[in-house]
Amino acid sequence: MAVAEFELTQLPIGRMAEVVKVGLTGLARNRLLDLGLVPSTIVEAIRKSPSGDPVAYKIRGAVIALRSEESRHITVRSIN
């Protein structure tokens, strides 16, 4: 059974997902790779900033805030 893939921005707070694809290029892509955002990494949406954006994600033990401009380009799939 195929698992639904969606943008990281759609991950509800408190839920986890697995990275499928990082759809950015250049400097932005390198920056995210450096943080450990590679395919198969587990990401958890932790909290939203008071104004709704950026959103903080737990990535490999560190809490990293991403703007929707970046997380929009990260494809994830839900896990149980």
Next chain:
Amino acid sequence: MNNLATDFERLTQKAEAERKKLGAVRDQVVQALYREAQQIAEKVVKKEENKRDLDRTIDNIVTSKLLGYPLMLALLSFIFWLTISGANLPSALLADLLFGFQHRLTAFFQWVGAPAWLHGVLVLGMYRGLAWVVSVMLPPMAIFFPLFTFLEDLGYLPRVAFNLDRLFKKAGAHGKQILTMCMGFGCNAAGIIACRIIESPRERLIAILTNNFVPCNGRFPTMITMAAVFMGVLVSGYNTFAASFLVAGVVVLGVLVTLAVSWVLSKTLLKGVPSTFTLELPPYRLPKLGPLLIRSVLDRTLFVLMRAVVVAAPAGAVTWLLANLQVGDLSILAHLAGWLQGFGHAIGLDGFIVLAFILGLPANEIVIPILIMSYLAQGMMLELDSIDALRELLVNNGWTWLTTLNMILLSLLHFPCATTLLTIRKETQSTKWTVLAALIPTGIGILVCFGVTQIVRTLGLV
């Protein structure tokens, strides 16, 4: 020449193609590294869940919709209140001590039979300027810097950036600009160097050009002193609580101006799309007292104080000379101030205040000492060891609450000090941006002071 150009083009194309191939390799390398690291970590790292829960609870509060912003404001006001009220007594003691020593110096100069001008330049110029800078600046800094370093080490500042990023994104700026602004509280030159953490050149330049809208440590004492005087002019017997809110309000105004100017810059001179934003929210750590004190007192407080002292001494001497060398029947300083009087009056100040800001270009710390010296040289000498004495001097020179307010506004909104300008020149490698960095805030400051003054005068409030 043409041949060379095509050769170069071919070469860059080839490099680009190679880089694309390498990009895929890079992905694989990073993935492999992380797989390996994860396996090792799973074997050896034990996790502390309790600590993490506490972090989450704190973050739930400090980044909450309801409390996030009010808490930041309250914390800022609280720090200023601690600084202002805590600095009062030590400032008075230091002033007593240092100005007391001035009499000994005077006695010594008389004993060796030194000429009056030498005593004037060295004691009344240099030493008095120094004594003022040290007694006014040292206590607030020695309180403010450790408190601020504490917040920094605790891990609170990234949360501030997290809370405020949306505003900065809307202004076309980078969220990390907030961190460079926090550094600017200490020293704008340091804040401008901190702008290196912003990768995109466009947003870095915005951060550099607007850093000056955060009042640095050289201007805080001016603002705090003025706030205390202001509260005294407004309601007799000043209130440190109201003064700290006033200073916090000035800081908020500075942030608003930063956002507005960033927005205008990103729509005009520095057009472009926002670059990537990633910000780590590190776990909270209770700072270690020793390193905290060493860093805040030695690296920051004493560093900034030394810089102020190095500048204040010669500036004090120059000011004394300007105030005491006569051309015709007036001192040079009075002539200069007379020329600036019309302009000063239009923006709710006077010629001496405008001149003090101009002579204060080497360092903002010396604006008030220069001003006091120029007022004192006009009339009788008096001991300036308290806010009340200062208020009396200023009121005698025609100050109203409007003058004080404009003084605070202009202190926030005027050209950066010489050190900061040099740093901007070094970081941007551009004279054009350096000149703009001075013109933008000065222009805004003059407009704001002019507007406020005209409104207040039209309404007949002073």
